[in-house]
Amino acid sequence: MSTTRRTLWRLRAGLTVAVVALFATSFWLFQGVHQTANSRAVSAILEISSVRQALATADRAAVETFLGASKSAGPTLTLPAEQEYREQIQTAGLNLAQAARDDVAEDIPGRSDDLQLAQGMLAVYTTLVEQAGEHYRRGDDTVGATYLWGAFRLMHHDDQGILKTLDDAQERQWTWLRAQFPSTWAMRTATVSWGVCLLTTLALLCGTQLFLRRRFRRDLNPRLLAATGLVVVLAAATSLAYFSRASLDEAGTMTRRVAETRKAEVEAERRFGDERLARLLLPVCGAPSRCGPTVAKELRVRPGSPTPVLPAETVEAAEIRGVTTRMRDATEYAGLAFLIPLLAVTAGALIWSGIHPRLNEYRYRPR
Amino acid sequence: MSVLATWTGTEAEHFGRVLDAFEDRTGIHVEYTGTRAIDETLRSDLRGGTPPDVAILPSTGDLAQYAHSGDLLPLDKVIPWQGQYRQPWLLRLNQRVYAVPFKVNLKSVVWYDRARWRRPAPLDMRDLLSLRADGGERTVWCLGMQALRSAGWPGTDWIEDVLLHQAGPETYRKWASGTLSWSSAPVRQAWETWGKILDASGLDRQGRRVALLTDFGEAGLGLFGDPPACLLEHQASFVIVSYPPGSDVDFFPFPSLNPWDSVPAHQPMVISADFAGMFNATPQAEELMRFLAGEEAQRIWPAIPSGAAFSANLRVPPDAHPAADPVGRKVADTLDAAAMVCLDASDLMPPALRDAFGDAVLEYLSAPERLPALLAELDRVQARVGDRWQPSDQERQDLRSFSCPGPLDRSTPTNPNGVTP
Structure with a gap:
């Protein structure tokens, strides 16, 4: 085999390998980002945080309802509170069902069906509140308060309460997100290898053009030129993954902010509910210090403490819309994934057809 | 494979040692979930079509209903060493064994x-x-x-x-x-x-x-x-x-x-027990059920000082509890010497009646004078529960003998070839 033919053969083989590697790394990068963007994890996180907030509000409203119903605790806004309780429980139920559909954390170690468990516990909770209501209606404040206290504990218990269960479910969505391509070493590795493959391909294409020009004294090879153009387009298409990733990161940051705000709201509702429950338990216990060890331990506000302020709702609809917009941005280019194999195959075909005639010329020549 | 039980915290750590031994022996990985809300969890898992492979729960009334509905699977062919238990200690319905006691608690x-x-x-x-x-x-x-x-x-x-x-x-x-x-x-x-x-x-x-x-x-x-x-x-x-x-x-x-x-x-003694039952008939689940029922697994938890776990397996004597745990040994001795042992009745009751029983206790404590009305209400709940699941005569008879399975009586030799008479 002549030296020229051998060189041409090597250039073609090198370009083939480079284009295949470029295709693989481009596809890895592009799909890795967009598959995560297409997942429902962010939605699930938002829905779970919304469920937590609705349940904390419902629990506080339930206590306020019965504070009004209690014969010894004085009047309060019974009807609005009862209405609020019902609305929030309904909202929580709907969001919980949606969150269960969007749950992505099946593969994360630990309970994967926390949301199902929360649904079951919520049914127990509403039964306890109903039982409390039944007893208050009968004028039996003591047993009414006992059920309400049981419901409150089921909602807020530090280890096994409904809110904790939901918190765990939410944390598992975050864990899942953190383990996905855009947040791991795979993204960095894919970026570096994609860059290396792209530069190698372009360098080989340029080198081949120079070699052909020098050896055959002709103008630029048009097919190789077209292949170079396609490689540049392929690079541009793949780099859209970085825009998507930026949107995804932004959506994640905004989601975390929304979740944190709602968490603070849940805490505020808890403090407010604590104070209301303390007022409700006071006539049952007789004195603040006589409610027993469990009340002393779990009720954070002592009976008789000043009323905490319930904050106005702070998560704006605009923030939720912002997350939705960023998520939409992150998936905007996902449909262009087909371009990557199409461009790579076409570029490969052009490279082969551009070099093949020159190889044929040297099939029978000695040099 | 998945296992569901009520144990959390220290108890979960103790049960973890049993599962570790199983994993070491078989190489089968077990994912354990411990929750106090086991009834809700199991019900929701069953509704979702994803029950745990094995569940260990104290409410035998629920287990009986799950056996009746076909969710709980029979163990007759799974566990060869049923002879290590007195017959009434195995949850038996319609001539089939459905659950084995894994951890016994003395209540009286x-x-x-x-x-x-x-x-x-x-x-x-x-x-x-x-x-x-x-x-x-x-x-x-x-x-x-x-x-x-x-x-x-x-x-x-x-x-x-x-x-x-x-x-x-x-x-x-x-x-x-x-x-x-x-x-x-x-x-x-x-x-x-x-x-x-x-x-x-x-x-x-x-x-x-x-x-x-x-x-x-x-x-x-x-x-x-x-x-x-x-x-x-x-x-x-x-x-x-x-x-x-x-x-x-x-x-x-x-x-x-x-x-x-x-x-x-x-004097008779009330006990409660956590019974292990199988909800998926996979080879791994069967392997775990065999292990949990066997002497090796039944000895692990009682051997933990102050572990507060006791076994109904006849091959696990009171001295399986360490000498450094005199209270544990005393409980085991008391269980062993009991003239008659009866299971916690509320665990045997259907869930609705069990809940109503607990509710009635709260009301009774608050207003003892309401007792006749409370008992009448419990009778009404019992009648309503009967509408939902009416056990056959045989099932009723099985549950009745199961409610007081009799003394442990480790001194009488067991029949190594099968079920102890």
């Missing part, structure tokens, strides 16, 4: 701090009614009715113990299996006796209200206060796990409440 016991209680153990009703708090403590009995999922059950334990010790195992069997009315004289008397015991101990209206708001796990901590808030706690053997580490506790058996036999050795 009263706990005390040895430094604070130096009086002789009460032996009969008169002794029990004469218990008074003296000194700085507020009351004799530590009482806490709150539980995260099912408030009132510590009170149902009291009623069960009183009924068994007052009316005897035969009446207890009838009541537990749903053939004795709640308004009947023996059941009503059991409630009234409990009320009398609490009244006699000086538990006033305020004390009852505190009991309604106090978690069962915290009530007993009153034993160790300075001064102690209470002196005695009627609670199952598993409670020692929640006592402060290093506590010097001891117990005496629940005294006789019948006038004709107050000999301690003749």
Whole structure:
């Protein structure tokens, strides 16, 4: 085999390998980002945080309802509170069902069906509140308060309460997100290898053009030129993954902010509910210090403490819309994934057809 | 494979040692979930079509319903060493075995701090009614009715113990299996006796209200206060796990409440047990069921000092408990020597009736004068439950014999080839 033919053969083989590697790394990068963007994890996180907030509000409203119903605790806004309780429980139920559909954390170690468990516990909770209501209606404040206290504990218990269960479910969505391509070493590795493959391909294409020009004294090879153009387009298409990733990161940051705000709201509702429950338990216990060890331990506000302020709702609809917009941005280019194999195959075909005639010329020549 | 049970915290760590041994032996990885809301979890898992492979739960009434619905699978061909158990200790329905006891708890016991209680153990009703708090403590009995999922059950334990010790195992069997009315004289008397015991101990209206708001796990901590808030706690053997580490506790058996036999050795005992059942017939699940029922697994938890786990496996004697755990050994000895052992009746009841029983306890504590109305309501719930699942005569008979499976009686040799007669 002549030296020229051998060189041409090597250039073609090198370009083939480079284009295949470029295709693989481009596809890895592009799909890795967009598959995560297409997942429902962010939605699930938002829905779970919304469920937590609705349940904390419902629990506080339930206590306020019965504070009004209690014969010894004085009047309060019974009807609005009862209405609020019902609305929030309904909202929580709907969001919980949606969150269960969007749950992505099946593969994360630990309970994967926390949301199902929360649904079951919520049914127990509403039964306890109903039982409390039944007893208050009968004028039996003591047993009414006992059920309400049981419901409150089921909602807020530090280890096994409904809110904790939901918190765990939410944390598992975050864990899942953190383990996905855009947040791991795979993204960095894919970026570096994609860059290396792209530069190698372009360098080989340029080198081949120079070699052909020098050896055959002709103008630029048009097919190789077209292949170079396609490689540049392929690079541009793949780099859209970085825009998507930026949107995804932004959506994640905004989601975390929304979740944190709602968490603070849940805490505020808890403090407010604590104070209301303390007022409700006071006539049952007789004195603040006589409610027993469990009340002393779990009720954070002592009976008789000043009323905490319930904050106005702070998560704006605009923030939720912002997350939705960023998520939409992150998936905007996902449909262009087909371009990557199409461009790579076409570029490969052009490279082969551009070099093949020159190889044929040297099939029978000695040099 | 997945396993679901109620154990969390320290108990989950102890059970983890059993699962570690299984994984070492078989290489099968087990994912364990422990939750107090096991009923809701299991129900939702079953509804979602994803039940755990194995579930270990105390509510045998639920297990019976799951067996009836076909969710719980028979174990006859899975566990070859059924002979390591007395026949009535295996949950058997329609001639098929559905669950094996994995962890037994002794319930007919009263706990005390040895430094604070130096009086002789009460032996009969008169002794029990004469218990008074003296000194700085507020009351004799530590009482806490709150539980995260099912408030009132510590009170149902009291009623069960009183009924068994007052009316005897035969009446207890009838009541537990749903053939004795709640308004009947023996059941009503059991409630009234409990009320009398609490009244006699000086538990006033305020004390009852505190009991309604106090978690069962915290009530007993009153034993160790300075001064102690209470002196005695009627609670199952598993409670020692929640006592402060290093506590010097001891117990005496629940005294006789019948006038004709107050000999301690003749007294029946209420126990509860966590039964393991299989919900998916995979080879891994079958392997785990064989392991959990076998001697090796049944010895692991009892061997943990203060682990508060006891075995119904006849090959696990009381000395399987370490010598450094004298209380554990004493519980095991008490279980072994019991003339008759009966399962916690509320665990045998259908879930709706069990919940109603707990609710009635709360109301009774608050307003004892409402007892007739409460019992009538329980009769109504029992009738409604019967509408949903009416056990066949055979199933009723099976549940009835299961309610008081008899003494452990490790001294009688077992039949190595099959089921112990």
